[in-house]
Amino acid sequence: MRATDWKRYLRRWEFLLFVCLVVVVIYNSVNVSNFLTAQNQVNLLQLSIEKAIVALIMTFVIICGEIDLSVASMMGLSASVVARLHESGWNMALAVLAALAVGLGFGVLNGFFVAKVGINSLAVTLAGYIGFRGLAEVFIEDNSIGDFPSWFTKMGQDGIIGPITFSILLFVIMAVVATVILHFSGFGRQIYAIGSNARVAVFSGVPVARTRIIIFAASGLISALAGVLYAARLGAVRASTAQGFELDIITIVLLGGVSIFGGIGSMVGVLLSILLVLNIRNGMTIAGITGNTQTGVIGLLLIFSVLIPNLAARAQGRLLRPPVDPQFQAPRVETTAQNAG
Amino acid sequence: MTDRLLRHIRPEQFRELILLLITIGVMLFFWTQIPNYFDPRSINRLTVGLAIPLVVAVGQMLVVLTRNIDLSVSSTVGLSAYAVGTFLGRHETSPWVAALLAIAIGVGLGAINGLLVAYGGVPAIITTLGTLALYRVLLVEISNAKTVTTNDLPEWMGGLPSKSLLTVKDYDLRLMAAVALIALIGGHLVLRFLPYGRRLYAIGSNPDAAKVAGIPAQRDVFLAFVICGGLAGLGGFLYLIRFGNITVTAAQGLELQVVAAVVVGGVSILGGQGSMFGVLLGVVLIEVMQQSLLRWSGLSEFVKDAILGLLILIAITVDAVLLVRLREAWVNTRRRDRAKTRLSLATEGAADAGD
Numbered sequence: 001m002r003a004t005d006w007k008r009y010l011r012r013w014e015f016l017l018f019v020c021l022v023v024v025v026i027y028n029s030v031n032v033s034n035f036l037t038a039q040n041q042v043n044l045l046q047l048s049i050e051k052a053i054v055a056l057i058m059t060f061v062i063i064c065g066e067i068d069l070s071v072a073s074m075m076g077l078s079a080s081v082v083a084r085l086h087e088s089g090w091n092m093a094l095a096v097l098a099a100l101a102v103g104l105g106f107g108v109l110n111g112f113f114v115a116k117v118g119i120n121s122l123a124v125t126l127a128g129y130i131g132f133r134g135l136a137e138v139f140i141e142d143n144s145i146g147d148f149p150s151w152f153t154k155m156g157q158d159g160i161i162g163p164i165t166f167s168i169l170l171f172v173i174m175a176v177v178a179t180v181i182l183h184f185s186g187f188g189r190q191i192y193a194i195g196s197n198a199r200v201a202v203f204s205g206v207p208v209a210r211t212r213i214i215i216f217a218a219s220g221l222i223s224a225l226a227g228v229l230y231a232a233r234l235g236a237v238r239a240s241t242a243q244g245f246e247l248d249i250i251t252i253v254l255l256g257g258v259s260i261f262g263g264i265g266s267m268v269g270v271l272l273s274i275l276l277v278l279n280i281r282n283g284m285t286i287a288g289i290t291g292n293t294q295t296g297v298i299g300l301l302l303i304f305s306v307l308i309p310n311l312a313a314r315a316q317g318r319l320l321r322p323p324v325d326p327q328f329q330a331p332r333v334e335t336t337a338q339n340a341g
Numbered sequence: 342m343t344d345r346l347l348r349h350i351r352p353e354q355f356r357e358l359i360l361l362l363i364t365i366g367v368m369l370f371f372w373t374q375i376p377n378y379f380d381p382r383s384i385n386r387l388t389v390g391l392a393i394p395l396v397v398a399v400g401q402m403l404v405v406l407t408r409n410i411d412l413s414v415s416s417t418v419g420l421s422a423y424a425v426g427t428f429l430g431r432h433e434t435s436p437w438v439a440a441l442l443a444i445a446i447g448v449g450l451g452a453i454n455g456l457l458v459a460y461g462g463v464p465a466i467i468t469t470l471g472t473l474a475l476y477r478v479l480l481v482e483i484s485n486a487k488t489v490t491t492n493d494l495p496e497w498m499g500g501l502p503s504k505s506l507l508t509v510k511d512y513d514l515r516l517m518a519a520v521a522l523i524a525l526i527g528g529h530l531v532l533r534f535l536p537y538g539r540r541l542y543a544i545g546s547n548p549d550a551a552k553v554a555g556i557p558a559q560r561d562v563f564l565a566f567v568i569c570g571g572l573a574g575l576g577g578f579l580y581l582i583r584f585g586n587i588t589v590t591a592a593q594g595l596e597l598q599v600v601a602a603v604v605v606g607g608v609s610i611l612g613g614q615g616s617m618f619g620v621l622l623g624v625v626l627i628e629v630m631q632q633s634l635l636r637w638s639g640l641s642e643f644v645k646d647a648i649l650g651l652l653i654l655i656a657i658t659v660d661a662v663l664l665v666r667l668r669e670a671w672v673n674t675r676r677r678d679r680a681k682t683r684l685s686l687a688t689e690g691a692a693d694a695g696d
Contacts, residue, residue: 067466113658122410122466123610123657130597131650137643239643247474250467260464296478299471303463310462 013257013309017272024276028283035286042163044282049167050075050226050233051245052274055252056171056178057222059270060215062253063182065195065262066114066121068219070106070128072245073136075227078103080136082228083145083237092149100224106132107220111213121216129246137239146236156232167229174222179267191215195262247295251302252277260306277301348674352667353614356607356659360622364629371633378633385513387632389502392517393418393579393592395624398599398606399528400451400572402620403565405603406532408545408612409458409465411566413450414573415595416476421446421577423480423587426489429498436497443578444571450476451570455563473596481589491585502583517579524572529617541565545612601649602627605656627652 029035045052054071061068078099085095106128113124155166182188193201194208202208231237256273258265277298284294350358372378397414404411421443429439450472457468491499505513532538544551544558552558580592606623608615630652631645 113654117658117661119657119661120610123604124654126600126604126610127650127653127657129650130601130646130653134644134646134648134650137645138647141643244474247470250470254467260467292478292481295474299474299478303457303468303471306463306467307457307461314462 014266014269014272017256017269017276021272021276021279024279024283028279028286032283032286035283039163040282042159042165042168044278045168045171046165046233048248048278048281049165049171050230050242051248051252052278053167053171053174053226053229054223054245054249055256055270055274056174056267057215057219058249058253059178059256059258059265059267060182060191061121061219062250062258062260063195063262063265064191064212064215065198066212066215067125067250067260068110068121068128068216068223069125069246070110070132071219071223071226071249072242073129073132074103074106074220074223075230075242075245076136076239077106077132077139078224078227079231079237079241080139080239082231083148084139086148087145092152096228099228100221103224103227104217104221107217107223108213110220111216114216115209115212133239133243136241140237140239142239144236144238148232148235152232153235156229156235167233170229175267175271179271182267187211192263195264197263244295247302248277248298251298251305255301255305348678352664352671353607353616353619355667356664357616357619357622359659360605360607360619360626364622364626367626367629367633371629371637375633375636381510381512383632383636385515387628388513388518389515389583390632391624391628392515392521393576393583394595394598394602394628395521395621396524396579397573397576397595398602398620398624399524399617400569401599401603402528402606402608402615402617403532403541404465404569405600405608405610406541406545406612406615407562407565408548409562409565410469410600410610411451411454411465411569411573412469412596412600413454413472413476414569414576414599415592415597416473416480417447417450417570417573418577418580418595419587419589419591419593420450420476420480421574422581422591423484423489423577423589425578426493426581426587429495430489430493433495440575440578443581444574447574447577448567448571451567451573452563454570455566458566459559459563477589477593480591484589486589488589489581489585489587494581494585498582498585517582520575520579524575525617525621528620532617537561537564542613545609545614547613597646597649598627598631601653604653607656607660609660610657623656 025036034040054075058068058071081099081102082092082095085098086092090098110121110124110128113119114121157165159165160169182191190201190206190211193204193206194211198208227242230242234241252273253265253270254260255277256265256270258270280297280301281294284297289297368378377383397418401411401414424446425439425443428434428442434442454465454468454472457463457472458465461468502515502517504516508514532541540551540556540561543554543556544561548558577592581587584591602623603615603620604610604623605626606615606619606621608619608623627649630648634645634648
């Protein structure tokens with residue numbers, strides 16, 4: 001594909017998202033009287049703010065051509081660490097720092113195995129997905145730990161600027177920072193380079209291993225932060241805290257137009273996708289559809305967000321290319337295609 | 342020394358040998374810790390516990406072999422167990438019909454996965470992460486929060502879990518374990534002797550090359566997902582037999598144990614590599630660990646998943662570090678041998694010419 005081609009395609013994907021968002025918002029506000037109030041919009045964001053925060057770093061991970069399945073387990077683990085340390089008498093702030101350190105440490109470990117040992121990130125983070133949840137179970141067993149100090153739960157639940165909570169404020173700041181890093185910094189360009197073709201990136205002098213470790217370390221750290229915020233908002237922690245969140249998070253990122261194969265995607269798309277998914281969920285909640293069915297709808301969205309672009313690309317290819325032997329499917333050879341373009 | 346060893350044994354076999362030794366070592370360790378470790382009751386419990394993960398792992402292995410993954414198996418197991426359980430509560434049928442129904446449900450669900458992955462071009466991890474949620478939701482929707490209980494099930498079901506085909510000194514070969522063994526051996530024969538099995542290796546090793554070589558990769562991958570679904574459906578039937586009470590959360594988390602077993606058993610997550618014997622070892626090791634840890638008073642039951650995660654990490658690291666070196670050494674040995682033969686042939690030829 002030509003460079004201008006995918007840019008045009010990208011613009012169209014984000015435009016499509018925007019149209020979907022407008023449609024969903026209009027549909028919801030017609031059906032629900034107070035949907036468009038500031039309070040409901042803040043509530044809607046607040047109810048999934050941790051997923052939105054992790055989706056930001058997941059965008060980096062997937063554009064880099066990797067995947068991190070362990071984020072939800074890491075959220076559960078960090079929440080468990082906070083709860084366990086608090087219960088055993090630690091200062092709350094220290095407990096939070098310890099949880100963040102655990103996230104950073106395991107993130108670096110993930111990055112080390114991916115970048116230095118050279119194992120597929122799917123396998124590494126699958127181990128993390130099981131193992132971190134297992135560690136959370138070791139800490140919490142089948143208890144539910146709560147009784148956090150009031151400043152901690154207030155941080156999770158109360159607004160600091162009007163109805164806007166600390167988590168939302170943090171998310172907005174992080175979204176701005178993430179956009180700047182991804183689209184307006186050398187580091188961001190390197191991530192795209194690695195995601196498009198890691199081998200070429202190595203030969204072009206991009207510090208591939210270091211970048212990957214940084215990305216996974218950040219993923220661990222931010223997931224741990226999200227886990228702490230989640231614990232603060234809920235006020236109680238179980239070992240199964242945040243279980244299954246990776247489905248929503250990966251859905252948001254892929255629906256935002258980020259290619260699962262890396263190298264393609266934009267922060268604008270992901271932010272639109274966050275709003276879209278949250279509005280769909282909120283609309284369903286108000287319409288009385290239960291959480292389980294919502295998860296099913298998200299699962300469908302996840303599949304279709306990849307299937308539809310695929311089918312569209314195939315249809316486009318069929319229209320553009322002269323008909324060839326349908327039995328023969330040549331392998332994708334990207335370099336020649338680019339040269340031809 | 343290494344040369345001589347590498348002439349007789351492939352790196353993959355070496356890996357399986359290590360795994361076998363580790364499994365035996367683990368069992369011996371727990372034997373010293375837990376009284377009556379090898380008595381018939383515990384061994385029978387172990388073989389019955391192995392049956393469900395083993396059946397599902399055989400299907401999973403075929404999928405992983407093609408460089409894909411099926412995370413939706415646990416929901417398939419739950420859904421087929423629940424659906425068949427409900428069906429048996431309302432209609433009188435024979436065990437065979439019930440088993441076939443379970444397999445058919447699994448085949449249908451697997452076909453959806455296969456269609457999306459092979460023909461829709463959606464990566465397997467995305468597809469099956471989605472269907473993992475979808476199939477579970479389907480189960481919740483059709484169940485109306487009711488559970489299947491043993492009272493709903495027909496009489497013949499009651500005797501099946503402890504039904505033994507062969508008993509040697511109280512050590513049973515239970516029906517469930519036998520079914521799993523048949524699936525395993527069937528899978529082994531397919532991979533070893535059928536062209537389809539060989540094609541799966543080819544597809545997993547290099548999908549593009551396989552396509553260029555004229556292998557119907559789409560159809561083969563589709564079929565792998567269908568078989569995986571069918572075996573998961575059979576796993577659901579075994580689940581129904583074993584537990585009798587089926588809630589909407591039935592078999593939740595089983596996919597992790599199965600994928601872990603397959604990966605620990607030496608099936609490369611990048612496809613094209615692995616054997617059914619390895620899968621058996623992986624399933625046995627994980628099941629032994631889980632059951633023994635439950636019985637070992639030195640540890641709480643909650644370390645189970647943490648150890649599972651650690652096991653996977655160790656297995657993939659060993660693959661990445663040790664196996665690559667071993668394979669290099671193996672190739673070098675062959676190369677040296679060939680060079681030596683060529684040299685000796687050449688000198689013989691020269692001697693002949695000199696005469």
